[in-house]
Structures are given as structure tokens and as C-alpha cells.
Amino acid sequence: MRREPIGAGGAGGASRLAAWRAPLAWLACLLLLAAGMAWLEPLFRWFQPDTRQVIYPHADFLTLLGRHLLVVGVAALLAVVIGVGAAVLVTRPAGRDFLPLVAQAASMGQTFPPVAVLALAVPVLGFGTWPIIVALLLYGLLPIVRNTLAGLQGIDPSVLEAARGMGMGGVQQLLQVELPLAVPVILAGIRTSVTINIATAALGATVGASNLGAPIISGIVNGNTAYVLQGALLIGLLALAVDSAFERLQRRWISSGIG
Amino acid sequence: MRREAPPPNRVVTALMLAAAMAWLALPSVSVAPNRIVPGTPFHAHEIVGWAGALVGCLPWLAMVALAWRPTPTRYRIVLGFAVLLLAALPAWLAGVAALRMDPSMPQARLGIGAAVWLLLFLLGLVLIELRGRLALPRIAVWLLLAPVVLAWWLASSHGLEALALVQEYRGRSDQFAAAVIQHLRLVGGAVGASLVLGAGLALSMRRHAGLERLGFAVLNFLQTIPSLALFGLLLAPLAWLAANVGWLNALGVRGVGWAPAFLALLGYSLLPMVRNTFVALEGVSPQVLESARGMGMSRAQVFLQVRLPLALPVVIEGVRITTVQAIGLTAVAALIGAGGLGTFIFQGLGQAAMDLVLLGALPILAMALVADGLLGALARRLDPRQSPSAGQEATS
Amino acid sequence: MIELIEVTKRFGSETAVDRLSLRVEKGELCALVGTSGCGKSTTLRMINRLIEHSEGEIHLEGRQVREFDEQTLRRRIGYVIQSTGLFPHWTVARNIGLVPRLLKWPAPRIRERVEELMALLGLPLESFADKYPHQLSGGQAQRVGVARALAADPDILLMDEPFGALDPITRESLQAELRDLQSRLHKTIVFVTHDMDEALALADRLVVMRAGRIVQQGTPLALLREPADDFVASLLGGDDRGLKEAAIIRVAERMQPLSPRLLPRARVHRDATLRQALAVMFREHADRLAVVDDEDMAVGELSLRRLVESRREA
Numbered sequence: 006m007r008r009e010p011i012g013a014g015g016a017g018g019a020s021r022l023a024a025w026r027a028p029l030a031w032l033a034c035l036l037l038l039a040a041g042m043a044w045l046e047p048l049f050r051w052f053q054p055d056t057r058q059v060i061y062p063h064a065d066f067l068t069l070l071g072r073h074l075l076v077v078g079v080a081a082l083l084a085v086v087i088g089v090g091a092a093v094l095v096t097r098p099a100g101r102d103f104l105p106l107v108a109q110a111a112s113m114g115q116t117f118p119p120v121a122v123l124a125l126a127v128p129v130l131g132f133g134t135w136p137i138i139v140a141l142l143l144y145g146l147l148p149i150v151r152n153t154l155a156g157l158q159g160i161d162p163s164v165l166e167a168a169r170g171m172g173m174g175g176v177q178q179l180l181q182v183e184l185p186l187a188v189p190v191i192l193a194g195i196r197t198s199v200t201i202n203i204a205t206a207a208l209g210a211t212v213g214a215s216n217l218g219a220p221i222i223s224g225i226v227n228g229n230t231a232y233v234l235q236g237a238l239l240i241g242l243l244a245l246a247v248d249s250a251f252e253r254l255q256r257r258w259i260s261s262g263i264g
Numbered sequence: 265m266r267r268e269a270p271p272p273n274r275v276v277t278a279l280m281l282a283a284a285m286a287w288l289a290l291p292s293v294s295v296a297p298n299r300i301v302p303g304t305p306f307h308a309h310e311i312v313g314w315a316g317a318l319v320g321c322l323p324w325l326a327m328v329a330l331a332w333r334p335t336p337t338r339y340r341i342v343l344g345f346a347v348l349l350l351a352a353l354p355a356w357l358a359g360v361a362a363l364r365m366d367p368s369m370p371q372a373r374l375g376i377g378a379a380v381w382l383l384l385f386l387l388g389l390v391l392i393e394l395r396g397r398l399a400l401p402r403i404a405v406w407l408l409l410a411p412v413v414l415a416w417w418l419a420s421s422h423g424l425e426a427l428a429l430v431q432e433y434r435g436r437s438d439q440f441a442a443a444v445i446q447h448l449r450l451v452g453g454a455v456g457a458s459l460v461l462g463a464g465l466a467l468s469m470r471r472h473a474g475l476e477r478l479g480f481a482v483l484n485f486l487q488t489i490p491s492l493a494l495f496g497l498l499l500a501p502l503a504w505l506a507a508n509v510g511w512l513n514a515l516g517v518r519g520v521g522w523a524p525a526f527l528a529l530l531g532y533s534l535l536p537m538v539r540n541t542f543v544a545l546e547g548v549s550p551q552v553l554e555s556a557r558g559m560g561m562s563r564a565q566v567f568l569q570v571r572l573p574l575a576l577p578v579v580i581e582g583v584r585i586t587t588v589q590a591i592g593l594t595a596v597a598a599l600i601g602a603g604g605l606g607t608f609i610f611q612g613l614g615q616a617a618m619d620l621v622l623l624g625a626l627p628i629l630a631m632a633l634v635a636d637g638l639l640g641a642l643a644r645r646l647d648p649r650q651s652p653s654a655g656q657e658a659t660s
Numbered sequence: 661m662i663e664l665i666e667v668t669k670r671f672g673s674e675t676a677v678d679r680l681s682l683r684v685e686k687g688e689l690c691a692l693v694g695t696s697g698c699g700k701s702t703t704l705r706m707i708n709r710l711i712e713h714s715e716g717e718i719h720l721e722g723r724q725v726r727e728f729d730e731q732t733l734r735r736r737i738g739y740v741i742q743s744t745g746l747f748p749h750w751t752v753a754r755n756i757g758l759v760p761r762l763l764k765w766p767a768p769r770i771r772e773r774v775e776e777l778m779a780l781l782g783l784p785l786e787s788f789a790d791k792y793p794h795q796l797s798g799g800q801a802q803r804v805g806v807a808r809a810l811a812a813d814p815d816i817l818l819m820d821e822p823f824g825a826l827d828p829i830t831r832e833s834l835q836a837e838l839r840d841l842q843s844r845l846h847k848t849i850v851f852v853t854h855d856m857d858e859a860l861a862l863a864d865r866l867v868v869m870r871a872g873r874i875v876q877q878g879t880p881l882a883l884l885r886e887p888a889d890d891f892v893a894s895l896l897g898g899d900d901r902g903l904k905e906a907a908i909i910r911v912a913e914r915m916q917p918l919s920p921r922l923l924p925r926a927r928v929h930r931d932a933t934l935r936q937a938l939a940v941m942f943r944e945h946a947d948r949l950a951v952v953d954d955e956d957m958a959v960g961e962l963s964l965r966r967l968v969e970s971r972r973e974a
Contacts, residue, residue: 052500102274105396106389113392116636117629118592124609124625127618129378204490208596211613221496225520225599230500237496241489248488555745558710558818559759559808560734573749648749648792 028253031246039066039239049231059231061220066239073216073243076134076209077202080141084198087142088149089191093179096157104154111150119144119205127212137209144205145198152194156187188258196251203244207236217243269333275393276331276342283386284324288317290379293360296428298371299617305377311360323349327390336398343394346387347408351415353380358423365426373428375619402641428619429626440608444627447604450522450597451590451631454529458586461530462537463579469542476542483535491528491596498524499600525602529593533586540582544575577647584639591632595624661686662707662816662848667716669702669872676702678872679716684865686815687846691853691863693895699872700852704818707850708737720816735759738809738817738847742824744801746793752804753778753789759812777807780841799830806838810845817849823858835861856896860884860908868892880908906934914967915951915960923958924948930959937962 022029038045042060049059094100095107126140160183168182184191210218217240224232287308294303309317327345330338361374395405420430433440469476486494502524506513548571556570598606608624611617662684669677677699684690692700705711706718709730718725725733746755753774760770778785781803793801802822809817823831835858842849842862853859859866860880867877868891876888884905887893897904912930926944928937930951937949947964 106275106393109392109396110389113633116588116632118588118595118632120592120595120606120609121625121628121632124613124621125629127613127621129381132616200488204492207490207492211599211610218492221492222599224496225499230503233496233499237493240493241497244488244490244493245485549743549745549748551741551743551745552747554710555739555741556747558708558734558739558741558745560731560736560762561758562731565762570747574747648794 024257025250025253028246028250031242031249035070035239035242035246036067038242039070042066042235049234052234053229053231056229056231059229061223061232061235063219063223064215066217066235069215069217069219070239070243072214073203073206073218073240076138076141076206076214076216077199080138080145080202080206081195081199083138083142084145084149085195088146088194088198089153091146092150092153092157093184096154097175107150108154111147111154114144114147115151117144119201120208123205123208123212132213134214137206137212137214141202141205145202148194148197148201149191150194152190152197153187156190156194157183159190160186189255192251192255192258196248196255199251200244200248203240203247207240270335273331273334273339273393273397276334276390277328279386279390279393280324280327280331283383284321284328286379286382286386287320287324290382291377292379293357293364293377294375295364296373296375297369299373299428299431303373303375306360306364308379311363334397339394339398342390343398343408346390346394347412350384350387350409350412353383354416354419354424356380357427358419361424361426372426373431373619374424374426375428402637406637429622432617432619432623440623443603443605443607443624446602447591447594447606447628447631450525450529450594450602450604451587454526454533454590454594455583455587458530458533458537459583462534462582463541465534466538466541466545469538470545479538483531483538486531487535491532491593492599494528494531495524495597495600498527502527520601522602524600525594525597529590529597532593533590536585536589537582540585541575541579544578544582545571547578548574573646577643580639580643580646584636584643587635587639588632591628591635595628661719661721662850663717663719664703664707665717665719667703667706667713667718669699669706669711670714676872677706677713680869680872680874682867682874682877684848684850686848688864689842689849689851689862690865690867691851691859692867692869693853693856693859694869694875695895696854698869700869701820703869704820704850704852707816708734708739708818710734731762735762735812736814736816738812738814740802740805740809740817740819740822742821744793744805746801746804746808748793751790751792752783752796755793755804756807756811758808763812773811774807777810780810781807781837783807797830798826799834802826802834803837806841810847815848817847819849819851821853822851824853824855831855831858838862857904857907860896860904868895881905884908903935903938906938909934911937911951911962912960914970915962916966918958918961923950924961926950927952927956927958928962929953934967938964938967 046060053059091107095104122144123137123140126136126143130136130139164182164186165178168178173181206214206216207218207221210216210222217236220232220236221240222236224230224234224236290307291305292308292311294305296303307317308320312320323345327342330342330345357374357376357380365372365374391405391408394400420427424430465479469479489497499520503520506523552570552574553566556566561569594602594604595606595609598604598610605624605628609621609628610624612620612622612624662682664680664682666679666681667677668675668679680699680703682690682703692703694700702711706713707720707725709725709728720728720733728736747758750758756774756777757770760773765773774789775785778788783800783803788796788800788804793804796804802825805822809819823834826834839862851859851862863880865877866880866883868875868883870891876883876892883892884896884901887896887901893901910930911928911932911934914934915930924946926940926946926948927950928940930953940949941947941964949962950958951960951962953959
């Protein structure tokens with residue numbers, strides 16, 4: 006779908022910053038809103054005229070945002086390390102026996118709804134932050150494994166043969182040829198994984214996590230639309246900021262690396 | 265001349281060694297006197313003694329032995345073992361229930377332990393591995409799983425009445441049926457509406473490039489917003505509409521309930537639907553289209569006889585993705601009172617009743633898998649390049 | 661009979677075909693050759709109106725193509741392209757029966773016609789009728805493409821690099837088949853190719869194009885002997901031209917009656933080309949060859965000296 010001319014960006018610092026305009030704008034909106042929610046009290050009062058409390062009181066929004074980011078970030082980091090690692094392992098000669106199983110399981114696992122995975126993680130792992138991180142990690146692994154496999158296997162075999170023919174070793178070939186060529190596809194997998202996890206982490210509020218999902222759940226339970234809106238706006242902005250940052254990354258990689 | 269012995273199947277070996285360890289080291293069941301109190305875990309050796317537990321290791325080790333020098337016949341035997349064990353697990357649970365449960369305590373509940381979950385998971389992986397090794401058709405796997413499902417279903421009414429999941433179901437079988445129907449209705453409605461709307465949108469996008477850019481921008485944007493947030497954001501405007509527009513209120517539109525759920529589901533469903541329909545229609549080879557025109561087909565003939573049939577498998581693929589996604593999102597919609605199986609999940613989480621969570625989550629999982637399987641099979645059937653009758657003898 | 665009069669095609673500001681006039685007689689195989697981008701494909705596709713010409717007139721059997729209904733016109737003209745354009749979701753038989761079905765022939769007649777064409781193109785019915793295009797080799801697929809173009813028995817056939825994607829051996833055998841078909845069916849064929857050997861081997865008339873114009877046209881021999889300019893000469897093989905010419909002349913056309921001299925040991929078949937004969941001479945260190953028939957009986961002889969001299973006279 007992307008029709009932007011490739012490699013059009015100049016090398017100047019200003020234009021490089023301009024390229025990051027969209028994610029930075031979303032990030033600024035997010036931080037401003039999280040920090041200044043209290044100032045919007047009159048607006049929310051208009052929504053919820055009969056309620057005494059219209060700003061979510063149990064925690065500071067910046068703290069909620071921080072916790073949300075922490076959970077998603079830790080899960081994503083682990084998922085990238087484990088997911089890319091596993092995909093690399095099963096595409097090496099030593100691990101190739103496991104390739105069909107891992108590929109099949111990763112694509113089948115994506116059929117599982119994330120809510121169901123989160124719900125199933127609770128009986129097994131219990132309530133709290135770590136169970137949520139583990140659930141997010143497990144689910145977030147799938148798109149990363151799948152895309153890394155697709156990226157590595159999608160490389161033109163003649164390129165690999167050339168790399169071997171030039172006398173590259175296995176590690177050199179992996180680090181200098183295979184992974185760089187697979188990066189756009191891997192990035193797309195990480196993007197999917199993180200997007201889903203931001204949404205699923207919010208559901209973690211129903212199992213006792215205190216993050217941006219908490220105002221929404223609390224608002225629904227107490228019939229306070231203002232709480233719901235506050236949580237929903239912040240999560241929406243967070244998702245957009247992260248997503249547009251990934252989009253930028255993907256484009257930059259394509260225009261600088263391969264285009 | 266001696267034939268070279270085949271190398272060991274390391275996948276089956278690793279999985280089944282893990283299974284044997286899980287069997288010994290993790291609790292098979294937990295028994296609780298009532299719904300509230302957390303259960304006491306029991307390991308296999310605590311139920312049948314160490315001798316019995318070690319005997320229970322034998323089938324796993326037998327599979328390891330068979331996979332050490334694998335032949336197609338041995339793979340088939342391993343497959344038979346795996347199916348047999350999947351079907352034997354409920355019998356094992358029923359046996360434990362008979363041994364460990366006090367009949368004088370009708371409130372007592374049997375929970376499925378980590379070992380049994382893990383064994384189910386590992387056996388599932390073995391099935392996937394063997395299906396690949398033996399190149400079995402998908403339908404064979406479904407047929408193999410039928411006796412397993414039957415065994416679990418039979419056990420639920422004969423010997424496993426104490427299973428907590430069964431008890432949760434007994435308590436609300438009517439609610440359960442209603443929830444399943446509501447879930448299916450929401451998914452069906454959203455997918456159906458998005459198919460009609462999405463096809464229309466994709467067709468008009470093909471005419472107007474501006475609409476294409478705008479449409480994908482909006483739909484991508486929508487898809488990025490987390491479901492919980494979108495449900496929340498729809499709450500306020502719909503509540504206002506319900507309060508101020510009479511006929512909408514009469515229709516049953518409220519800030520909470522099916523209306524915001526349906527709208528959000530529709531919004532999420534449109535992107536995969538439009539994208540696949542659009543890509544499918546645009547992706548038909550230009551050479552094929554040119555030769556269709558060159559042969560003297562009219563525009564309508566080219567569209568109906570060439571473009572559409574060639575696009576159809578990809579469109580169905582879009583329906584598959586959309587349906588699987590909608591099944592999961594509908595579960596979240598329970599939070600805003602839309603009903604469906606998600607209700608049990610969130611009730612269960614609220615009451616710390618994990619078996620109620622399972623009662624919601626397991627059917628959702630099953631629904632997603634079945635929808636995925638059926639629609640995937642349909643897409644493959646419609647694709648001449650993959651249909652079984654066409655075979656795989658393409659020459660270059 | 662096809663006639664193009666002062667035909668011009670512009671795409672935006674670019675002129676792809678520039679005041680081109682060309683007449684293709686009934687039953688003639690006319691090959692359009694030239695480097696890529698010279699407008700040969702565009703010219704071809706203007707004939708069945710896949711591309712509309714900007715100026716000039718294109719006549720088909722005396723009527724302007726614009727007067728025809730587009731679809732009726734195309735159903736009367738067979739069309740074969742390099743990538744075959746077979747419909748991947750239809751079987752071979754259904755693909756071949758496409759145009760007759762569009763023309764609403766009765767089903768039994770379509771079936772009969774499909775069987776006839778499959779036999780004509782050497783595609784055994786029982787093993788191919790129900791196959792899908794992706795199960796065919798490149799050569800088989802292109803045979804189906806030709807069968808599909810011939811299905812409604814059109815008088816005119818347009819072929820756009822039909823054998824361009826095939827390996828040399830398959831290409832040569834399909835070229836031979838096309839030559840054979842043409843000697844029986846006498847269609848009017850316009851054939852686009854950039855393979856000069858293919859054009860020389862098949863064409864009754866060669867049309868060399870460059871930048872949207874015709875540089876030279878005539879029989880292959882005429883062009884080989886008298887290229888209008890350096891471009892045509894180099895397109896036709898530069899210094900190899902002589903050999904190319906030898907490759908389209910049969911030994912039988914140039915052999916002399918047996919002379920009383922001792923028959924040379926080296927021999928060549930009467931249906932071989934002069935080029936092959938020259939190769940035999942070179943290999944056998946001989947300047948005379950015995951020409952033999954199918955029974956290996958000498959029917960004439962060929963001398964290098966006479967060959968070179970006759971070339972000079974011609």
C-alpha cells in the first residue's frame with residue numbers, strides 16, 4: 006500500500022526529524038494528556054454532571070502509562086529475544102528438525118484470541134504483573150517467530166549461495182546477510198506483536214493490573230463514562246504513537262538499507 | 265547391502281521426554297472441598313504410588329523408543345499412541361476422582377492440574393509433527409480427534425461429574441447456551457455486515473484512488489486503537505444518541521450493550537475484509553486479464569468469469585482472518601455488556617473462579633479453531649492451484 | 661487482409677507508433693521485429709483494439725476496425741501472448757473452448773472443436789483435457805494458448821512473442837509446429853518477436869521497426885542481402901548475416917546434378933540447410949559434398965566454390 010518514493014528523504018538533520026513528525030506528535034499528545042488530565046476536568050464534568058469525582062482518582066495517569074509501557078516493553082523485549090532466537094535456531098542445520106513444528110505451531114497459535122490466552126494464563130500463573138507479562142510474552146512470540154521465519158526463508162537462495170561461495174562462515178552469513186535482509190519482515194512482526202500487546206495489557210486491568218486499562222474497567226463497573234474516556238483516549242494515543250514509530254522505522258530501514 | 269538406519273526423530277523424542285517429566289514432576293489434579301477454597305494439588309505418585317507413576321511413564325518412553333529409529337509404520341504407531349493417550353487422559357482423571365474424592369462431600373471439586381494441561385499441549389504438538397512427517401491430509405487429523413472429543417464428552421457425564429469445569433457448566437447450562445448463541449450472533453452479524461460493506465468499499469476504491477488512500481488510512485487507524493479503548497470511546501456518543509434519538513433508543517441502542525460492540529466489531533472487521541478483497545481483485549495477473557480481453561470477453565464477463573473467481577480464495581481468506589479476529593474481540597465486548605462467552609471470562613476473573621474463566625475461554629478457543637479450519641478449507645477448495653484433485657505435479 | 665494506413669499512437673506526449681503503413685496479405689506470416697520499445701507490440705495490439713490508435717486507419721477485410729464492435733472483432737481474431745494468459749482456474753479443455761463459448765456455439769460442437777484442436781496441437785485428450793494450467797510445462801501451456809487462439813477458426817492470428825519464454829529446444833520444436841500448421845491452415849498471422857532467428861525461420865515477410873516507424877520490409881532473403889542501413893544490418897546479425905541467409909536456404913535448392921567426377925565421401929541430407937552443409941564441409945575438410953535423400957542415395961552434389969559464386973550472382 007505504501008506508495009511513497011523510496012529514498013526520497015534528504016540526509017539533513019531537520020528532514021530526519023521531520024520524518025519522525027507523526028510519532029512525535031502522537032507522543033506529545035499522549036504525554037500532555039496524561040500530565041494535564043486534571044485541567045480537563047470541566048470537559049469531563051460536562052459528560053458526567055451528576056458524579057462527584059470525574060477524574061480517575063486511584064493513580065496518577067503518568068504512573069498508569071509508565072506501568073503499561075513497562076509491562077508491554079518487558080514482554081516485547083523478551084518476545085523479540087526469544088522469538089527471533091528460536092526462529093534463527095530452527096533455521097540452522099542443527100535445529101532444522103524442529104522447523105516444521107515451530108512454524109505450524111506459531112501459525113496455529115495466532116488463531117487463539119489474545120483474551121482467551123490472557124484468561125487461560127491466570128488459572129495457571131495466578132494474578133499480578135508477572136502473569137500478565139508471561140501471557141503477553143507467550144502471545145507476542147507468535148507473530149515474531151512467524152515473521153522471522155518468513156523473513157529468513159524468503160531470502161533468495163542465490164544470495165545465500167553467493168555468501169557461502171565468498172567464504173562467509175555461518176555466523177557471518179547470519180549477521181551480515183540473513184538478518185539484515187529479513188529485518189523489514191521481522192519489524193512487521195514485532196509491530197503486530199506490540200500492537201496486540203498494548204490492547205491485551207489493558208485487559209490485564211480485569212485481572213488486577215494497574216495500568217491504562219484500569220480507568221476503563223473502573224468506569225464501566227461504576228457507570229462513570231468520564232473514567233472510560235480518560236483511559237480510552239490515553240490507550241488509543243499510546244497505540245498510535247507506538248504504531249507510527251514502527252511504521253517510520255520500517256520505512257527508514259527499507260529506504261536506507263535496501264532501496 | 266544394509267540400509268542406512270534413519271536418524272532419530274529429535275522432535276518426538278524431546279516432546280515425549282518432556283511429557284514423562286511433566287507426568288512425574290507436576291500435579292495431575294487439585295481437589296478442593298468447595299468452590300471458594302483453593303484446591304490441594306496431587307502428583308501422580310501421590311495418587312497411585314511411585315510404582316504406579318513409573319508405570320505411567322511407560323507409554324511416553326515407548327513413543328521415544330519408536331521415534332528413535334523412525335519408519336512410516338512406527339510413526340503411525342506413535343500417532344495411534346498419541347490419540348489413545350489424549351482419549352485416556354479423561355479416564356485417568358475419572359479414576360483419580362473415584363480414588364481421591366470423598367462421596368460424602370458433594371461440594372468437592374476436581375481441578376485439572378498443570379501436568380494434564382501440559383500433556384494435552386505436548387500431545388497436540390506431537391500430532392502436528394506427525395501430521396507433517398506422514399503428510400496426512402487435514403481431514404485425517406480432524407477424524408483422529410473425533411474419538412478424543414467423544415472420550416472427554418462421555419467422561420464429563422460418566423465419572424468426571426466432580427470436575428470443576430463440569431460443575432460450573434451444570435450451574436448455568438441455559439446461560440451458557442444463550443451466551444454461545446449471542447457470541448455467534450455478534451460475530452456473524454459483524455462479519456456478514458463487514459463482508460457486504462467491505463466488498464462495496466473495495467470495489468469503489470478500485471475506481472477512485474483518492475478513496476483508496478483515505479479508506480486505508482482510516483481503517484488502519486481504527487485497527488490500531490485497542491479494542492477496550494474503542495469500546496470505551498463508543499460508549500459516550502452512543503449513550504448520548506440513545507438518550508436523544510427516540511428511534512435508536514427503541515431499537516435497543518444504548519451506551520452499553522450490543523450496539524457499541526457491534527459498531528466496534530464492524531470497524532475492526534472492515535480492514536482485513538477490505539484489504540483482502542482489494543488486494544484479491546487487484547492481484548489478478550494482468551496477462552490473464554489482457555488475454556481475457558483479447559479473446560473478446562466483455563467487461564462483465566471478464567469480471568464475473570475471470571477476476572472474481574480468481575480473487576475468491578483471497579476474499580475467503582479475508583473472511584477467515586476477520587472471523588477469527590471477531591471471535592476474540594467479541595469476548596472483550598462482554599465488558600460493555602454485549603453478552604457472549606466473554607461474560608464468563610470476566611465474571612470468573614472477578615470472582616477468582618478460574619473454572620468459570622475456562623468455561624468462557626475454552627469454547628472461544630474451539631470456535632476460533634473451527635472457524636479457522638472450515639474457512640481455510642473453503643479457501644483451499646476454491647483455489648484450483650491447491651485443490652486436491654489438481655494434485656502437485658506442476659512442471660516448470 | 662490487414663492494412664494499416666498512416667497509423668499513429670501517442671501515449672501522452674510520447675509517440676509510440678509514428679505514421680506507420682503496413683499491408684499484410686491474406687495467408688501471409690508477417691513478423692514485426694526490432695529492439696524493445698520500438699512499437700511492435702503496440703502495433704500488434706492496435707489491430708485487435710486492445711490499444712486504440714490515435715490517428716490513421718486500420719482496415720480488416722476492407723472495413724475499419726473501429727466500425728466493428730470491440731468484442732466481436734476480438735472474437736474473430738486469435739491472440740497469443742508470451743505468458744500464455746491461460747485462466748488458472750479453468751481446465752485446459754475449458755480454456756480452449758473459451759471463444760466458441762463466447763460465440764454461443766452449441767456444447768457438442770464446442771467439445772468436438774476442442775478435441776480436434778488438442779489433436780492438432782499434439783495434446784492427448786485423456787491426459788490433458790482436465791489438467792489445470794499450472795500443471796503444464798511451458799511448451800505445453802503455449803500449445804494450449806495457440807489452440808485457444810485457433811478455437812473459433814479465426815482468419816487472423818496475432819502472436820506477441822509467443823515462444824519468448826521457452827527454452828531453445830522447446831522453442832524450435834514449437835516454431836516447426838507453427839510452420840507446419842501454417843502450411844495447412846494458411847492463416848493471416850502477425851507475429852511480434854525480438855528473436856531474429858525465429859523471425860527469419862518463420863516469416864514470409866519481415867518488417868523491421870525502430871522508434872515507431874518501419875525501417876525496412878521484405879522477404880527475409882531480401883533483407884539479409886540488401887539491408888537498408890547499418891541498423892538493419894546489425895539487427896540481422898552483422899557479419900553473421902551470410903550464415904543466417906545460409907540457414908534459411910535448403911541444400912536441395914542449390915545442389916547440382918551429379919557430375920561424372922568421383923563422388924565425395926562427405927555427405928549431407930537434401931533437406932538440411934546450407935548452413936549445416938557449410939558446417940559439414942568445415943568439419944570434414946571438404947569443399948564438395950554428396951547430397952543424399954532419405955534412403956542415403958546420392959541425388960546431387962554441392963561445391964563450396966559454386967555456392968560462393970552463385971551467391972555472387974544472386
